[in-house]
Amino acid sequence: MVWVSSPWKIALMVFPAFILFTAFFIYPVVYAGGYSLTDAAGFSGADFIGLDNYLALGEDPFFRRSVTNTLLILVLSVTFLVPASFGLALLMQQRVRAAGALRALLFGPAIVAPILVGLVWVFILDPRVGLLNHLLEPLGIPPVQWIGGDSLAPYSIAVVFIWASVGFAMTIFYAGLRLLPAEVMEASSLDGASRWQQLRYVTIPMMRETIGIVSLLLITNVFKIFELVYMLTGGGPVHSSETLVSYMYFVTFTDQRYGSGMAIAMVVFVIGALTSLAYLTLSRRGRLA
């Protein structure tokens, strides 16, 4: 269409989305930012206190713990999940009977509600009724506090997160592998490259962008982990297994320290914005996501 559309028609098309988005998305972000600068809590009013909430977060041992936990889960997930799901995608590319069905099964956990994922894993990790301790019992290993105790919970959460994400990451890798130009692969095998050499010098370099994108997606998802903590440990004992989001939820809604809660929300926001930016730059360069 080469003529200027009439303003009222444009307005009619744009307004519903624009108003909904502004009122329930942009305005809330601004509101959260504003609240993070006040001492709002419980039923009391809100006074402007500048950056005090942010400074107080630095002193808050629970907040620091939630940061270390999130980073721990992040490191574990990226170091294990990316190679594992990539390997799995390579495996699924081989001649395996009913590979399509296997891929569908592996992807399954990605569509199960995170809250249900948490519940399912309670039955595996629970020190009393969990499958894992029942399996270890015959080996003479005493019950392990996978989720109830103080030290193992973040690791357990990482394992559950990996379980829930591996099929999803595998699927993206698999899609990427299928888009690799067949000629290049054939040429390299004609040139006498071994399978390992082919993987090391042809496949992986050509998959670099996909690897980057999968890693970034996993990073954003790690910073969103909430339901798993909520179901598995409730953040406890004494906030030792909180992640950033679960601690934000606790501070805001349970403890009703709205000002501090929104300061944590803003930290999550900045991390989210930065990873999205990295994602955009990366996927703009590559043709595949």
Add this chain to the structure above:
Amino acid sequence: MSAQVAESATTSRDRTTSGSRTPVPTPRPRAGRRMRRPAVIISAAAYLITFLVVLPILWITLLSFQQSDTILSDPFSLDSLTLDNYRNVLETLPLVRMYANTIIIAVASVTVGTAVSFMVSFALTRMVFRRRRTQSFLRFYLLSGLAVPVYVLLFPVYRLDLALGIYGTYLAVVIPYIAVSIPFNTLLLTGFLRDFPSELEEAAIMDGAGLFRICWSVVLPTMRPILATIVIFNVVYVFNEFPFVSILINDPDLATVSLAVSRFQGQYTVDYGGMMAAATLVLLPQLAIYAVFQRHVIAGLTAGAVKG
């Protein structure tokens, strides 16, 4: 970016479909398909890994048929399987109600969300603004939402719902779900609409079609694949969403599936069999629906990877 994402997801899906069904081996652009030495080992590894991934789900399904007292003492015993847990749970768990609530919320938010996103995307790509800058600014404005983790919105939206007097109703979550879906929907739709051939529209205009004719009868029907992706992605999101409902819905009669799941632990505190039966009853429909729409779900969600 997004359009490419969607395309790559769909093409890979199409190839899979054509590849695995046809009896004649179609030439697939596959990497490294020579020499299958230990084919058996490779297959065995693939099956073993898949089994391990599915194991947690099999496990709770198995336990849900056990008597509650043997779950603790001898979880592997298969002697006394029973349907009692299911009987008990079905009496106490308002399963139909939960699903009805979830479906109401999903249908309302996904229809409206897709419609308003389509309208704004059409305006941003197919209509000519007096000032082009407004158009690109608007697109940027809507897409900026992609960078925001929705958890940031929880508390402000809670306050907003209270202020608008919709707290604790279906609308309390429907409106935020629509708002949250706009950036991603717009991303996919504007990506798609940009490449739409203008000849079709021009022909329609020659035939005397007005704006709404073009929009709904000419453009919309061609967009079925991308709309399917969007609808699937949004429906899965609404079914799985927990943080918003946990705060914005306080009435048990309005509880969605994921909100109900979070309460199993409280409801069946010592009745582990009941808990597992309840979990299985929620899990199985989800997996059944997934099994039916599996290819589309995978394509939709890998396309939705942008939003995650």
